[in-house]
Structures are given as structure tokens and as C-alpha cells.
Amino acid sequence: MGFVRFTDIAATSAAVAATGGRKAKIELLAGALRQLEPDEIAAGSAFLAGELRQRQTGVGYAGLRNRPAPAAEPSLTVAGVDAAIAEIATVAGTGSQARRRELLGALFGAATADEQRLLVGLFGGELRQGAQAGLLAEAIAVAAQVPVTAVRRALLLSGDLKQVAVAALAGGSAALAEIRLTVGIPLTPMxxxxxxxxxxxxxxxxxxxxxxxxxxxxxxxxxxxxxxxxxxxxxxxxxxxxxxxxxxxxxxxxxxxxxxxxxxxxxxxxxxxxxxxxxxxxxxxxxxxxxxxxxxxxxxxxxxxxxxxxxxxxxxxxxxxxxxxxxxxxxxxxxxxxxxxxxxxxxxxxxxxxxxxxxxxxxxxxxxxxxxxxxxxxxxxxxxxxxxxxxxxKPRHTLDLVVLAVEWGHGRRRGWLSNLHLGARDPESGGFVMLGKTFKGLTDELLRWQTERFKELAVEDNGWVVRVRPEQVVEIAFDGVQTSPRYPGGVALRFARVLRYREDKTAAEADTIDAVRAIGGTL
CATH class of the missing domain: 3.30.470.30 (DNA ligase/mRNA capping enzyme)
Structure with a gap:
């Protein structure tokens, strides 16, 4: 097994988040990828992309609240963390809840403060962003010294960033070329x-x-x-x-x-x-x-x-x-x-x-x-x-945006999560740019649905605004785009209203801030 420290992955993840330039982000990620041993590439590339290798772990937001004190010194390795999470993911049967808490406590107890922050983000899904995966694809090409077009095509055909990372870093262009359309394995659509x-x-x-x-x-x-x-x-x-x-x-x-x-x-x-x-x-x-x-x-x-x-x-x-x-x-x-x-x-x-x-x-x-x-x-x-x-x-302006937060309603909407905070994807930072709020177009049925949905995604609730993991896509109709000093992107939507929720789309497929500005012309 390899001995790349988990603290180094945490440091890289934090540095990427704090760095503005795309090229600098790619160099940071590529440097971390080069250090991974062959049997660590799958897990390490997943961590760097803000994901867990395991699709389901049984660990929810509530399970991350009561954490042990962080360790003073780092001792975890990439392979060790992956093995611990794999064990947590396979817990089942009588007593599974207590056993999962025990394993989770042991993992967090061995993690430093910086490592705990990364683990919370990985388990909570707050780091899953398509832009990060896109950056990592370019970083894989740099680290493996292969054409980025070969990495992108392999990624789109396989749909599995971890498989592509292993192929590129362990086998180069020849291994990437072996990744072809396979009946039964979905490929990213045009x-x-x-x-x-x-x-x-x-x-x-x-x-x-x-x-x-x-x-x-x-x-x-x-x-x-x-x-x-x-x-x-x-x-x-x-x-x-x-x-x-x-x-x-x-x-x-x-x-x-x-x-x-x-x-x-x-x-x-x-x-x-x-x-x-x-x-x-x-x-x-x-x-x-x-x-x-x-x-x-x-x-x-x-x-x-x-x-x-x-x-x-x-x-x-x-x-x-x-x-x-x-x-x-x-x-x-x-x-x-x-x-x-x-x-x-x-x-x-x-x-x-x-x-x-x-x-x-x-x-x-x-x-x-x-x-x-x-x-x-x-x-x-x-x-x-x-x-x-x-x-x-289409016959009107529409955008697929991501819900960043929701406000509790008042009056007739008391007890329901109502006013949506809307964000466009920022390919450069890997985050989202807020464009405004809306509660228009919401039927009682949608209000009931979104209240339950955003309770599932909640990461913070101050009694007025509920901040949520940026995962839910909503299609918004609007009349135009206007300049706005109120929001960090400098633009806002005019007369935004909800058309429908897009359960068929991920946040990585949401429209970008560049697309919003293009609608606004010279804004």
C-alpha cells in the first residue's frame, strides 16, 4: 500500500479552494496526483474531486455534528481513510447504527482539524462540484503527461473519473485508448x-x-x-x-x-x-x-x-x-x-x-x-x-440554476421553505454565483416538495435562512438580465419565477455565469 498522507490531500484541497487562477489550481491538483501510489489513485483522485469512492455510506448530516476532538498530529493515509470509509459503507444489520457511529468516531478522532474539515465536506457532499471534476481531468493530463483530449474522451465514455485517473497515471495514453463505448455502461450525452x-x-x-x-x-x-x-x-x-x-x-x-x-x-x-x-x-x-x-x-x-x-x-x-x-x-x-x-x-x-x-x-x-x-x-x-x-x-428566457439557500416563509407560507436563493455555476472557481431570489411560480404542491427536499440538503439553519448543499437544479424563467451591485456576479435576473425542478440534472450541468452574462449582452 502507498503512504501518501491524507493531510497532504486536505492541504491541496484547501489550497485549490483558496486559489483563483485555473492554471494554478490544475498545477496544485497535478502535483498531488503525481504523489499517489498505484493502489491509491482511485481513492486519492476521488478525494481531490470532492467525492467519496463509495456511492452510499449511510452517514448523514446529523451524524457529522458530534465529532470527537481533532488529533494533534496527522497519522492518516489516503489508503487508510478509503479503507475506513469502505468499512463504514458496508455496515448493515442489527446494531449497525451504533457500529457506524463507532467507526466514524474512530476515523474523525484520528484526523487533524484540517483533515476533519475535508472529511465533513466529503461525507456531506458539499465538495461535489462539476467544475472541480473538470479541473481534475486537466490535472490528470498534466500529471500523466498525456493529451487532455484523450482524458476528456475517456472520462465521457466511461463516466468514471477514478477509472480514468487510474488508466492515465498507471498506463498512459495506451490505457486511456482502451476505454471505449461499452454497451451497458452509460456515456456522457451530447x-x-x-x-x-x-x-x-x-x-x-x-x-x-x-x-x-x-x-x-x-x-x-x-x-x-x-x-x-x-x-x-x-x-x-x-x-x-x-x-x-x-x-x-x-x-x-x-x-x-x-x-x-x-x-x-x-x-x-x-x-x-x-x-x-x-x-x-x-x-x-x-x-x-x-x-x-x-x-x-x-x-x-x-x-x-x-x-x-x-x-x-x-x-x-x-x-x-x-x-x-x-x-x-x-x-x-x-x-x-x-x-x-x-x-x-x-x-x-x-x-x-x-x-x-x-x-x-x-x-x-x-x-x-x-x-x-x-x-x-x-x-x-x-x-x-x-x-x-x-x-x-425555446419560446422564452430560461436558465437551469442551483438552489444555494432557502428562506422560511411567513403568513400563508409559514412552516414552508419558500424564497429560493439562486446561483449560476462558475467554471473558474468551481463554485456558484448568486443571481437573486424568487418565490414566484411556486404552487402548494411545489412548496411541500421543496420543503422536504431542502430539509434533506440543509447544512445550516439560523431560523430564517436555511443554507443547503448546492445540488438541486431548478429551471427558472425570467424577463431579462440587469446589472446589480447587490450580488457578487454584478448581474441579477428580472422577474424570475420557478418553472419546474430538474431532478434529471446535476449541479454540474447547471448554466454558467457566462451564459447569464451572454443573455444580458454587454453586461
């Missing part, structure tokens, strides 16, 4: 940037272009090998047993092996989308994570709760042994049309003019959908990228 109208979208993609209906549903990625079918969310959580109707649809296809990208949504009796909250509740995975967490129903679909969801697919990434990621869109979409019946494919139109695209947009909105996605037919499937090849257009 994303779309935003445009204010279809004209601007066509300027980005070029013409002719393909215009897809942007459905008011949840993003799904479906993998099939033989009779085995797995369904994943955009954040790579497995929800197979929650969506038996999707499983049945894909299992019925005359195919041996396939990876599909699409959406699923609930429809009313007229064929129009039902409220997004009904659809997203079927895929909620807060109770767990990757590898089948959040399941409620059996493999045969019995016991599935909520409305039936209908799948619609818009891309084909793998078919019967052949990867299609690097093929142009027109090739992938032609293969999709050959492989699937028309009723399982999203509405799709080829356009050459802005007028044609505008007509498709109007029809989509008129049918109750979110808008359209304009796509360049010659572009490959850029795993994890939000480039100009796909551009979404």
Missing part, C-alpha cells in the same frame, strides 16, 4: 447550446439543418444487449426498473445490441405532454445513485408508480457491434430510421431556410412541447460537449 431564435440557431449550425422537436420530457439513454436492457438518466443514474414501458419498447425491437439517445415523457389522452413534474417524478433518483439506485419496480414493470412514459429517440450511438459516435449525424439518423419504427423516433424535419425552421418551431410549441433543437447533419456525436452542432430554441 448537449445543446441555446439560441434566442431559430435564425441565430441556423447561423451556428449552417443550412441545410435538421430540426428536432424538443420534447417536454426527461433525457434517457437506453442500452440493450440481447434481452438485457438498461435505462440511464442524463446524469448517468440507472432507472431501468422505474421505466418498464421503455424497457419493453426497446426489448421488442428486432435488434441484438443497441445504444439509443432520446427522451421519455408522459402524455395526456390528447397526446399532449403532461406536466414535467409528473414525468420527472418517475425517474427521481435522490434515494440512490449509479448502478440501479432509486428503483421501485420489478424487472417486469410491476409496481411502477406514476403515469406511463412513452419513449422517443433522436440518436443511435451503437448498433449490433458497430460504434456510430464518430459518424456524421445524417449517417446515425439514417441508421436510426432503418432500425426503429417511426412512432419511436422524435419529430424531425430537414430545413433550408429560417422560414421553414420557424414553422417547425411554431408547430412544436403549439403541440405543447419545449421548442426545437436545430442540428448540423455533418457533425459527429460529441460526447459531453455543448458545441454549436446542436442548438436549442
Amino acid at each position: 448537449l445543446a447550446q441555446s439560441a434566442p431564435d431559430v435564425g441565430a440557431a441556423l447561423l451556428a449550425t449552417g443550412a441545410p439543418a435538421v430540426v428536432d422537436t424538443k420534447l417536454d420530457g426527461i433525457r434517457i439513454q437506453v442500452h440493450r444487449s440481447g434481452d438485457e436492457v438498461a435505462v440511464f438518466t442524463r446524469s448517468l443514474d440507472e432507472i431501468t426498473e422505474r421505466l418498464p414501458e421503455v424497457v419493453a419498447s426497446v426489448r421488442a425491437l428486432p435488434l441484438r445490441e443497441v445504444v439509443l439517445d432520446g427522451e421519455a415523457m408522459a402524455l395526456d389522452e390528447r397526446g399532449r405532454p403532461r406536466p414535467f413534474q409528473e414525468t420527472s417524478s418517475r425517474a427521481a433518483t435522490r434515494a440512490g445513485g449509479k448502478g440501479g439506485a432509486g428503483r421501485r419496480s420489478g424487472a417486469d414493470g410491476k409496481g411502477a408508480e406514476g403515469p406511463s412514459l412513452v419513449p422517443y429517440f433522436f440518436d443511435l450511438l451503437h448498433l449490433d457491434g458497430t460504434d456510430l459516435l464518430d459518424e456524421p449525424g445524417r449517417v446515425r439518423w439514417a441508421a436510426l430510421a432503418d432500425a426503429l419504427p417511426a412512432e419511436l423516433i422524435v419529430g424531425r424535419t430537414t430545413v433550408e431556410t429560417e422560414e421553414q425552421a420557424a414553422a417547425v418551431f411554431a408547430a412544436a410549441v403549439g403541440a405543447g412541447q419545449e421548442g426545437v433543437v436545430v442540428k448540423a447533419p455533418d457533425a459527429p456525436y460529441d460526447v459531453g460537449r455543448r458545441g454549436s452542432a446542436w442548438v436549442k430554441v
Whole structure:
């Protein structure tokens, strides 16, 4: 086993948080990665990314309050801390609560004050930030002396930062190249940037272009090998047993092996989308994570709760042994049309003019959908990228923001968590920039839901404001962006109101402060 001290990881984590420049952060992380022994890379890279290697530990915020006094001198190693947390995570059965407290107390009792601070952040989830993971990907490339593009592609194909770190640092570019699309293992989906109208979208993609209906549903990625079918969310959580109707649809296809990208949504009796909250509740995975967490129903679909969801697919990434990621869109979409019946494919139109695209947009909105996605037919499937090849257009300004805190309501809303503090992601610092507050658009149902949700995420409550872990994404509609000396980003949203909670998105996928400023033009 290696002997890298946990205190060195804690010091690096603190230094990264205190450092402003991206390059300096990457150098700090790379220096720490270089020190890790091969059997410490998985755990050490996870700690540096602000994560635990274990998805579930059974340790909640309440269990972190009563901690023993910190140790005077550091004695913990990376491998030792990882082994202790692994033991805590496997405790089960009679007496498990007392045993978990005992093990947790022993770990914290051996930790210095700085080490305890890092452990609290790791267990409490306060350090989990997509920007940190993005920084670490670049740091892995620097430490392993491999191209950052190779690290990013391997990360997006595997969805596992720890696996990529081990491959790069132990095996270099050759090991990274071995990480390929594997049926059954989700890959980070291609994303779309935003445009204010279809004209601007066509300027980005070029013409002719393909215009897809942007459905008011949840993003799904479906993998099939033989009779085995797995369904994943955009954040790579497995929800197979929650969506038996999707499983049945894909299992019925005359195919041996396939990876599909699409959406699923609930429809009313007229064929129009039902409220997004009904659809997203079927895929909620807060109770767990990757590898089948959040399941409620059996493999045969019995016991599935909520409305039936209908799948619609818009891309084909793998078919019967052949990867299609690097093929142009027109090739992938032609293969999709050959492989699937028309009723399982999203509405799709080829356009050459802005007028044609505008007509498709109007029809989509008129049918109750979110808008359209304009796509360049010659572009490959850029795993994890939000480039100009796909551009979404909605009929209003919206942003996916992160809730940073919530205020207790008063009057009719007394006893409910009401006023939301909204933050945009800051890629440079790895944190979030507050843009303002809103309590508008909240129904009684949403108030009840968010009160329970934010109690789960609470890290501090002074009786007025409840500070929460920055994990919950909410879609906000607004009328514009204005300058504001009141908030640290210098901008604020005008007439912000809640549209819906995005249980299908993680905080790492929230919109950035740069996107907010772009909407504001020269602000």
C-alpha cells in the first residue's frame, strides 16, 4: 500500500479552494496526483474531486455534528481513510447504527482539524462540484503527461473519473485508448447550446439543418444487449426498473445490441405532454445513485408508480457491434430510421431556410412541447460537449440554476421553505454565483416538495435562512438580465419565477455565469 498522507490531500484541497487562477489550481491538483501510489489513485483522485469512492455510506448530516476532538498530529493515509470509509459503507444489520457511529468516531478522532474539515465536506457532499471534476481531468493530463483530449474522451465514455485517473497515471495514453463505448455502461450525452431564435440557431449550425422537436420530457439513454436492457438518466443514474414501458419498447425491437439517445415523457389522452413534474417524478433518483439506485419496480414493470412514459429517440450511438459516435449525424439518423419504427423516433424535419425552421418551431410549441433543437447533419456525436452542432430554441428566457439557500416563509407560507436563493455555476472557481431570489411560480404542491427536499440538503439553519448543499437544479424563467451591485456576479435576473425542478440534472450541468452574462449582452 502507498503512504501518501491524507493531510497532504486536505492541504491541496484547501489550497485549490483558496486559489483563483485555473492554471494554478490544475498545477496544485497535478502535483498531488503525481504523489499517489498505484493502489491509491482511485481513492486519492476521488478525494481531490470532492467525492467519496463509495456511492452510499449511510452517514448523514446529523451524524457529522458530534465529532470527537481533532488529533494533534496527522497519522492518516489516503489508503487508510478509503479503507475506513469502505468499512463504514458496508455496515448493515442489527446494531449497525451504533457500529457506524463507532467507526466514524474512530476515523474523525484520528484526523487533524484540517483533515476533519475535508472529511465533513466529503461525507456531506458539499465538495461535489462539476467544475472541480473538470479541473481534475486537466490535472490528470498534466500529471500523466498525456493529451487532455484523450482524458476528456475517456472520462465521457466511461463516466468514471477514478477509472480514468487510474488508466492515465498507471498506463498512459495506451490505457486511456482502451476505454471505449461499452454497451451497458452509460456515456456522457451530447448537449445543446441555446439560441434566442431559430435564425441565430441556423447561423451556428449552417443550412441545410435538421430540426428536432424538443420534447417536454426527461433525457434517457437506453442500452440493450440481447434481452438485457438498461435505462440511464442524463446524469448517468440507472432507472431501468422505474421505466418498464421503455424497457419493453426497446426489448421488442428486432435488434441484438443497441445504444439509443432520446427522451421519455408522459402524455395526456390528447397526446399532449403532461406536466414535467409528473414525468420527472418517475425517474427521481435522490434515494440512490449509479448502478440501479432509486428503483421501485420489478424487472417486469410491476409496481411502477406514476403515469406511463412513452419513449422517443433522436440518436443511435451503437448498433449490433458497430460504434456510430464518430459518424456524421445524417449517417446515425439514417441508421436510426432503418432500425426503429417511426412512432419511436422524435419529430424531425430537414430545413433550408429560417422560414421553414420557424414553422417547425411554431408547430412544436403549439403541440405543447419545449421548442426545437436545430442540428448540423455533418457533425459527429460529441460526447459531453455543448458545441454549436446542436442548438436549442425555446419560446422564452430560461436558465437551469442551483438552489444555494432557502428562506422560511411567513403568513400563508409559514412552516414552508419558500424564497429560493439562486446561483449560476462558475467554471473558474468551481463554485456558484448568486443571481437573486424568487418565490414566484411556486404552487402548494411545489412548496411541500421543496420543503422536504431542502430539509434533506440543509447544512445550516439560523431560523430564517436555511443554507443547503448546492445540488438541486431548478429551471427558472425570467424577463431579462440587469446589472446589480447587490450580488457578487454584478448581474441579477428580472422577474424570475420557478418553472419546474430538474431532478434529471446535476449541479454540474447547471448554466454558467457566462451564459447569464451572454443573455444580458454587454453586461
